Every structure is written in C-alpha cells, then in structure tokens.
Amino acid sequence: MLLIHCPYCFEERPEIEFRQSGEAHLARPEGSAEIDDRTIAEMLYFRSNGRGVIFERWRHVHGCGRFFNAARHAVTDAFLGTYAAGLAKPEVSAEGLLVFAEVPSTAAGGEPIPGKPRLGKSRSLMSGDAVQSEAGQ
Numbered sequence: 001m002l003l004i005h006c007p008y009c010f011e012e013r014p015e016i017e018f019r020q021s022g023e024a025h026l027a028r029p030e031g032s033a034e035i036d037d038r039t040i041a042e043m044l045y046f047r048s049n050g051r052g053v054i055f056e057r058w059r060h061v062h063g064c065g066r067f068f069n070a071a072r073h074a075v076t077d078a079f080l081g082t083y084a085a086g087l088a089k090p091e092v093s094a095e096g097l098l099v100f101a102e103v104p105s106t107a108a109g110g111e112p113i114p115g116k117p118r119l120g121k122s123r124s125l126m127s128g129d130a131v132q133s134e135a136g137q
C-alpha cells in the first residue's frame with residue numbers, strides 16, 4: 001500500500017484517500033487572448049510525462065479535501081515530499097531532497113503552518129512489509 005503524507009492533515013494516509021490531479025506548477029501565459037491556438041493547445045493538453053522526478057497536484061478527497069503538490073519519482077513511484085499548493089516549485093538536490101527557496105516554518109504564534117513541506121517521509125509499502133514507528137521524530 002502506498003502511503004501519502006497530506007501536508008494539511010499532518011499525517012500519512014493510504015493512497016485510496018487521494019486523487020492525482022495532473023501536473024503541478026502549470027501557469028496560463030499572460031495575454032492568452034492574443035496567443036495562437038497551437039500554443040494554447042500545447043499548454044492545455046501537452047504534459048512533460050518524463051522519467052525521473054515529476055511534480056503533480058494531488059487532492060485529499062477522502063480527508064480534508066484540499067489540493068497540494070507532490071514530487072514523485074515516475075519510475076519508482078516513491079514520493080520525495082509533499083507541500084502546500086501555492087508554494088514555488090522546489091529544486092531537487094543530488095540526494096533527492098526537495099529544496100525550497102523560501103518556506104515559512106511557523107505562524108506568528110509559533111504554531112505549524114498548514115501545508116508545511118514534509119520531505120522524504122512518504123513511502124511505498126507492499127503488503128507484508130513491516131511498518132516502522134515514527135515515534136520520536
């Protein structure tokens with residue numbers, strides 16, 4: 001079973017609670033009324049679909065219902081991390097960690113901000129795998 005960390009619920013949940021919602025960090029070009037049809041079609045329908053690390057939108061449909069982004073390896077299906085929608089696309093370090101240019105760590109009162117990125121915790125579990133406790137982390 002694949003476990004996915006929701007950055008708003010602050011916990012890992014089974015993949016059946018989530019829905020993949022396409023590629024993340026897509027932006028409609030400015031002045032789209034003057035852009036030719038081919039460029040608009042490429043923006044709407046053409047996706048990178050590459051091997052390696054991809055950035056996707058996910059929705060916790062059977063949980064909080066919120067959208068978030070995830071970095072996932074398209075070949076191994078391993079999640080590198082999840083983070084709130086609206087954060088800028090992170091870089092991927094040589095060690096496979098997500099590096100954010102700017103991430104607020106706490107709110108003014110010192111409480112965690114919903115959607116704070118969590119890196120390297122989501123993992124894929126096959127039936128029969130031992131589940132490791134995260135106590136003390």
Ligand SMILES: [Zn+2]
Binds near residue numbers: 006009065066
């Ligand atoms: Zn959630």
